[in-house]
Amino acid sequence: MDRFKMIKEVGDGTFGSVWRAINKQNGEVVAVKKMKRKYYSFEECMSLREVKSLRRMNHPNIVKLKEVIRENDILYFIMEYMECNLYQLMKDRVKPFSEAEVRNWCFQIFQALAYMHQRGYFHRDLKPENLLVSKDVIKLADFGLAREVSSVPPYTEYVSTRWYRAPEVLLQSSVYDSAVDMWAMGAIMAELLTLHPLFPGTSEADEILRICNVIGSPDEQSWAQGLSLAETMKYQFPQVRGNQLAEVMTSVSSEAIDLISSLCSWDPCKRPKAAEVLQHTFFQGCTFVPPTVRPKAGGLPKTPPCVGVKGVSEHGIARRYSTGTLSTTKALSAASLKSNALSKTGVQRKLQMDRQAPQKSKKPTEINNRLTTNRVPAKNSPGHPVLRHSRSLPDTGRAAHKVSTITDRLSNLSVTSRTRTTPKPSAPLLKAGLGKSDFLGKSDEIPPAKRLTRKLVS
Numbered sequence: 001m002d003r004f005k006m007i008k009e010v011g012d013g014t015f016g017s018v019w020r021a022i023n024k025q026n027g028e029v030v031a032v033k034k035m036k037r038k039y040y041s042f043e044e045c046m047s048l049r050e051v052k053s054l055r056r057m058n059h060p061n062i063v064k065l066k067e068v069i070r071e072n073d074i075l076y077f078i079m080e081y082m083e084c085n086l087y088q089l090m091k092d093r094v095k096p097f098s099e100a101e102v103r104n105w106c107f108q109i110f111q112a113l114a115y116m117h118q119r120g121y122f123h124r125d126l127k128p129e130n131l132l133v134s135k136d137v138i139k140l141a142d143f144g145l146a147r148e149v150s151s152v153p154p155y156t157e158y159v160s161t162r163w164y165r166a167p168e169v170l171l172q173s174s175v176y177d178s179a180v181d182m183w184a185m186g187a188i189m190a191e192l193l194t195l196h197p198l199f200p201g202t203s204e205a206d207e208i209l210r211i212c213n214v215i216g217s218p219d220e221q222s223w224a225q226g227l228s229l230a231e232t233m234k235y236q237f238p239q240v241r242g243n244q245l246a247e248v249m250t251s252v253s254s255e256a257i258d259l260i261s262s263l264c265s266w267d268p269c270k271r272p273k274a275a276e277v278l279q280h281t282f283f284q285g286c287t288f289v290p291p292t293v294r295p296k297a298g299g300l301p302k303t304p305p306c307v308g309v310k311g312v313s314e315h316g317i318a319r320r321y322s323t324g325t326l327s328t329t330k331a332l333s334a335a336s337l338k339s340n341a342l343s344k345t346g347v348q349r350k351l352q353m354d355r356q357a358p359q360k361s362k363k364p365t366e367i368n369n370r371l372t373t374n375r376v377p378a379k380n381s382p383g384h385p386v387l388r389h390s391r392s393l394p395d396t397g398r399a400a401h402k403v404s405t406i407t408d409r410l411s412n413l414s415v416t417s418r419t420r421t422t423p424k425p426s427a428p429l430l431k432a433g434l435g436k437s438d439f440l441g442k443s444d445e446i447p448p449a450k451r452l453t454r455k456l457v458s
């Protein structure tokens with residue numbers, strides 16, 4: 001890592017801290033993600049989902065993984081550097097983004113998703129923090145939970161960030177697919193247009209309730225399979241007619257509402273595919289340029305931002321609101337939902353987002369290794385300190401490894417592994433599949449192995 005000069009920490013996620021750095025050899029500005037757990041073999045690093053999936057992606061709207069370096073059992077990802085994430089852009093804003101801006105970003109992301117889904121991967125953890133922006137270009141990042149569609153269900157070990165989590169995952173379906181990314185994109189689009197999360201559930205049950213409050217409870221017609229899933233787990237949907245999006249999102253064009261409504265369909269089969277979304281009237285006037293024929297700019301491929309033809313819809317001033325503290329499962333009336341979602345006076349919100357670590361552990365004792373994080377995702381904002389989680393790793397007294405360097409160049413990716421000569425503790429596998437769900441039991445299926453508390457002050 002001597003080749004890199006670390007400049008500033010720009011992100012602190014559950015699995016790694018991210019730094020802006022300079023490659024001293026060529027002056028290139030890069031992002032260095034230093035993973036928090038230790039890695040004792042090169043094979044272990046290469047089997048990481050983040051490495052396996054990212055190294056196969058070559059798209060102008062997917063953040064490039066340039067190198068993987070293992071040094072002294074610490075794993076570093078060297079990535080192209082992006083200025084900020086979408087959440088950071090949203091959090092200090094008072095005035096919602098224009099539809100033209102949202103259209104431009106979403107068009108790029110749907111292109112990345114179409115590319116990724118067509119290649120048999122889905123992201124599984126789309127959220128504003130994982131969408132990185134530099135000027136008018138936006139890119140998908142954090143492939144820690146990415147999965148191959150062809151991998152064999154059941155997918156019991158995954159829990160994405162709750163606010164963007166699809167209902168089939170909330171209902172613990174063991175079979176799901178790229179439609180979970182489409183749901184998340186519907187929620188993200190709505191948030192960009194209003195500056196308020198669409199379904200800010202404080203627990204899984206509350207998450208479902210909030211979804212019902214907006215799109216109405218599912219029935220045989222809208223999601224027969226969901227009713228069976230609910231029955232299997234002895235869950236009863238609240239019977240709510242729903243506000244409908246148009247009532248929750250005033251001042252948003254009918255095309256945008258139509259697209260968000262279809263993305264946020266109960267039934268995953270009824271959600272459009274990413275490639276279909278690119279044809280939606282909301283994106284009329286946007287031109288899709290296949291990645292293969294795009295010109296490269298500054299060494300990095302760049303998607304031409306979409307040039308929308310629609311009128312720019314500006315919104316009234318809105319502030320972020322308080323969702324109160326955790327464990328609120330009380331039913332919200334349609335009116336209170338709306339007033340919550342569009343409140344102009346609230347100043348603070350606090351939520352708990354749980355997500356699963358990406359690897360499975362078999363040992364029940366590892367339940368105690370839960371991550372607890374209090375964080376403010378926006379690291380680049382003065383006055384928003386990040387409280388990091390800590391995780392102690394048991395000492396296993398592994399034998400010392402010889403210093404070695406392996407370089408594996410695969411298209412744009414090089415992998416370097418260098419181990420030290422001192423004895424080292426081994427890291428437990430980040431666990432999954434353990435712990436209690438905050439929903440309806442089935443403790444083995446949605447374990448909150450990773451708990452995050454996001455506290456935002458606006």
Ligand SMILES: Nc1ncnc2c1ncn2[C@@H]1O[C@H](COP(=O)(O)OP(=O)(O)OP(=O)(O)O)[C@@H](O)[C@H]1O
Nearest residue numbers: 011013014015016018031079080081082085129142
């Ligand atoms: N290539 C990059 N350029 C600039 N900033 C980045 C880059 N990659 C990540 N970041 C910043 O670091 C933050 C955390 O990164 P990332 O999501 O990859 O870590 P993580 O540990 O997997 O996080 P999570 O808690 O979401 O799982 C991002 O939200 C973003 O703000």
